[in-house]
Amino acid sequence: MEIIHLTYPFKENIIPQKIILALGFFDGVHRGHQELIKIAKEKAIQKHLPLVVMTFDRHPKEIYQNKEVSYIDTLAEKAYKMQELKVDFLLVMHFNEAFSKLTAQEFVDKIIVKLNADTVVAGFDYTYGPKQIANMKNFPKFAKGRFNIIDVPKQSYDGQKIGSTEIKKAITSGDMELAAKLLGSPYVMSGYVGHGLRNGHKLGFPTANLVWSEDKVVPKIGVYATKTKIKGKWYDSMTSVGYNVTINEGKKLYIESNLFGFDQEAYDEEIIIKWYKYTRGEIKFDNLKDLKKQMSADESEIKTYFANID
Incomplete structure (x- = not known):
């Protein structure tokens, strides 16, 4: 998969042939997104054309509403998931002020048509400007027959709507099992090992201290059954x-x-x-002996949990 970063306005023939274009922000690349990309991939195979996914480098709310946004995926995590789904090109559009001011018709003319789209695949709630105008219902009017449109309906799983908002709520409330159901796999945080206070070493439970992207969604405070990868190998772990x-x-x-x-x-x-x-909340102990005893109990509980699910 090739990753191409774009800034509006961009030159023509970014990809010098017709493409199948999937549109969305795709935060989490959850089950709903996976279904959309699967539909787009099937069309790409049928037409012998490359599958191109276009996303943005930040959420539009950061520009339109001047809001801080937390993310399920970093761009690197999103790209990894796209590669696993056999996407051929990932276009990352820089969402700047000039891009945000495009009208719905300009978005179609200067972005989609310029990208040489044969077919556009997007979710039922995809917008490309003010939602009362730039919605999927009005998309054919702006397309003017220049490309085909596939409108993917709302996705749900076990009666639960699949959406990035619902997944973020599950993560921040510690419901990692619901998050995994909606995502299609466990929630992931990646980064590098930083220097901590080495308190775990002193207690006989050495820990790797994660340095993570500040705009990632963070699970609620507490202790969790996790799997951790360091130096190319996965380990059962408590985090x-x-x-x-x-x-x-x-x-x-x-x-x-x-x-x-x-x-x-x-x-x-x-x-x-x-x-x-999630196994328990954070507890303030009276002494280190009690803390160490609790950590031993946590380890035992989490080992049993993985023994039963693996």
């Missing part, structure tokens, strides 16, 4: 999200993963954490 209240004054949030069977130094190594289950 804490919290302020280390027993030992510290609790001003900085830490995400610390204790990998079962791993005790090497790993500073600055890439780390990936998959989140499976």
Whole structure:
């Protein structure tokens, strides 16, 4: 898969042939997105054309509403999922002020037509400007017969609407099992191993301290059953999200993963954490002995959990 970064206005023939174009922000690349991309891929195979997905480098709300937005995926995580879905090209449009001011007709004329789209695939709620005008119902009017349109209906799973908003709520409330159902796989956080306070080492539970992208959705405070990848290998692990209240004054949030069977130094190594289950909240203990006893119980519980699901 090739990743192409675009800034409006861009030159023609970015991809010098007709394309199947899937549109969306695709945060999380969840089950709904996967269905949309599957439909687009089937059309691409049928027509012997490349599948191109267009996303943005930031959520439109950051420009339109001047809002801080939290994300399920970093761009790198999103790109990895797209590659797994056999996307040929990922176009990352820089969502700047000039792009945000395009009218619905200009978006079609200066973006979609210029990209040489044979067929456009988008979700039922996709918008390309003010939603009362730039919606899927009005899309054919702006297209003027220059490309085909596939409108993908709302997706649900086990009676639950699949959407990025619903997934973020599940993550921030600690419901990692619901998040995984809607995503189609466990929630992932990636980054690198930073220097922590080494409190885990002192307690006999050495931890890898995750340094993560600040705009990622963070699970609620507590302890989780996780799997963690360091140095190319996955380990069952227990991961804490919290302020280390027993030992510290609790001003900085830490995400610390204790990998079962791993005790090497790993500073600055890439780390990936998959989140499976919330097991308990953060507790302030009276002494380190009680904290260590609880951590032993956490380890035992999480090992049993993975023994039963693996």
